[in-house]
Amino acid sequence: MNKKTAITCGGITIILLCLGGVVLFGVLLAFSDDETTNTTDVAEAPTSVPVVVEQNQNEVVSPPTNLYESVVQIIAIVEMDGELMEAWTGSGSIISSDGLILTNAHVVLSDKFYDVKDLVVAFTVDPNYPAEPRYYAEVMQADEGLDLAVIRITSDLNRNLVDYATLNLPAVPLGDSDALKLGGDITIMGYPGIGGETITLTSGDVGGFTSEAAYGQRAFIKTSATIAGGNSGGLAVNSNEELIGVPTQLGYGGDDQYVDCRVLADTNRDGVVDDNDSCIPTGGFINALRPLKLALPLIEAAKRGEVNFVAEDKPLPVEPVQTGGEILFQDDFSSTMSGWGEQDTATGFSGYKDGQYIVEVNEPDYDIWGVNSEEYSDVIINADVQILQSANGTGGFGIMCRYVDIDNYYKLEIDEDGYFIIYKYLNGEFISLYDWDHLSSLENKASMNITASCIGNELKLLADDMLIASVYDEDSSFSRGYIGLVGGVFDDPGIIVAFDNLTVYAP
Structure with missing residues (x-):
């Protein structure tokens, strides 16, 4: 603005x-199989229908054929000047075949200036091409302090409610973040926005752990992998391709790469918001992962169909x-x-x-x-x-x-x-x-x-x-x-x- x-x-x-x-910015999103265009018709959401997802506690999740199939791009849609527009994007990991996705809270929640009206979930069919928007989703669980959230797919882009019993999405198996050791291999996947719109893989290792009073000795997993903005909320797996963490917007990842660094404003005052304007960081840097263990209570609550939001109680x-x-x-x-x-x-x-x-x-x-x-x-x-x-x-x-x-x-x-x-x-x-x-x-x-x-x-x-x-x-x-x-x-x-x-x- x-x-x-x-x-x-x-x-x-x-x-x-x-x-x-x-x-502010003026990026419009068209949900199609072709290139992004300047405007889009987004239908009005139907009256919300509560859906409780019954899950078998002994359910066996089949891993995806390709790991990238479990990584989605999340697009936040906001209303500006009476039009629905793409505001920002992040990444997420499919954690259940019936449509639960783990991500960062800041990716899916409204902030001071923008009220998130919709969340669009895009999938990669071919890693050579950008992700394709397929579904709308809603927030089930969010904890601002942890910066973690679980969202649930609700409908296709025509607002037809999904059938959870037949959705059959490729979910990544959940691992044990407590079993990680120094030097252990970590693979990170997401949609960084830096260097292109396609999914990106980054490799690194466990560099250490950071404590927080509220969350114990393993509040964060430090990694040597450089994680660029847009990967926030994405997938971090161990050598067995099991989910063990979520890239989160804290710390520093090296090479001066910002979290969610976006050209959103006319910083050079030439009347146009474009690549000639300065990139404005909306968070810190990433070299840290929230361990999966801290997300488990949110995941279990979302599986029970519970909706809850915990605001951050940041110490002064x-x-x-x-x-x-x-x-x-x-x-x-x-x-x-x-x-x-x-x-x-x-x-x-x-x-x-x-x-x-x-x-x-x-x-x-x-x-x-x-x-x-x-x-x-x-x-x-x-x-x-x-x-x-x-x-x-x-x-x-x-x-x-x-x-x-x-x-x-x-x-x-x-x-x-x-x-x-x-x-x-x-x-x-x-x-x-x-x-x-x-x-x-x-x-x-x-x-x-x-x-x-x-x-x-x-x-x-x-x-x-x-x-x-x-x-x-x-x-x-x-x-x-x-x-x-x-x-x-x-x-x-x-x-x-x-x-x-x-x-x-x-x-």
Whole structure:
């Protein structure tokens, strides 16, 4: 989603197009046996019919003739501007002949900006050619903390419900991830998106194991295999071609390959989203597998026909936070001569009003901010924020530090829906430093105290004295600049934000 921006500095307003932390795209998917075209007719889904899949606990799953037959491509369909479009793709493994598929949760679930309307499952008939869409599927089990999910095929592309008794899909046998040893062979298959649209095989070995308090000593299997984006959710088997893990969007896989790195936005501002634009990573890197053992409870629940979704309960950063020091500047906005720019246009307003600094945004996909006239280097910026008018629960506000010009700055942002982000613009290019994250405790708060700490190359964001995000800018892009107060919206305009009791500290 391109976001237009209006800024005010010393009373001069500049308007431009930018990527205020949101991205959109326009890739349409046609479900046919030929090449992908620009539009598609996707029929309306029928009323959901509950189907309980009865499974024999002693069922013997016949392995596929070719391993790739058990690996599917999963295509997430979202609605944009009234049309259904392909948003992103991932991979999955068929784990039962009657249509259960194991994948990553982030592949199949909606996120902040996109509501997943459909999941399309594509199969490889010939590894020389792209996978062919065949079925729709629905989510049966998902655990955001594990980033694992089980989906179930429901109908063909004409919305005819499948007969589970005769579906007879080539399921991969389930292995024992606890039996893996250092140096053991691992084969990974999926649809990476990097280097083509066909299925890809990568070989490696078990490089170690990573622990997590919630999941034990084998929370992750580390591997030497380089796993590119799109393989997320795919198949990882041992030397016996038994499923032992799921490539998951954490860690680093080498060769600077991002997870789900997609060209989604017009980063070079030429009016076209194409290969000339920067690839925007939507996750980390992959060199880690979630062990199959952690997925077994989800698989068993899905076999019983149960539907359940577990949201991620991500722990907050735990580290020392300096929230004060020598006071460099204070402003209660009672004086209109304290150095903040002002504007009042059809797109919005920023300026002094009733003893506060007000930012109002009246146009969709728009940011408006005001910049102070003093420059700073290492600072801690604290302010009270009040939402005077909501943008249908999706607007945002934030603090900018080391603002150099309209193409170079840091921004720390919190949105009404509980999402937050830290990013920078460097020479006009949007670069996410701490990608969108969510806390339910931040949702729909009418007021809060917000702190932005910009010390050295470390950026920290606090809400009501609670550290919610911390990140390093390894490039140390900016060492000095102005501070700014910002409000913004996406599809729904109308947010009015009041800033008050601002204090700037030296660390």
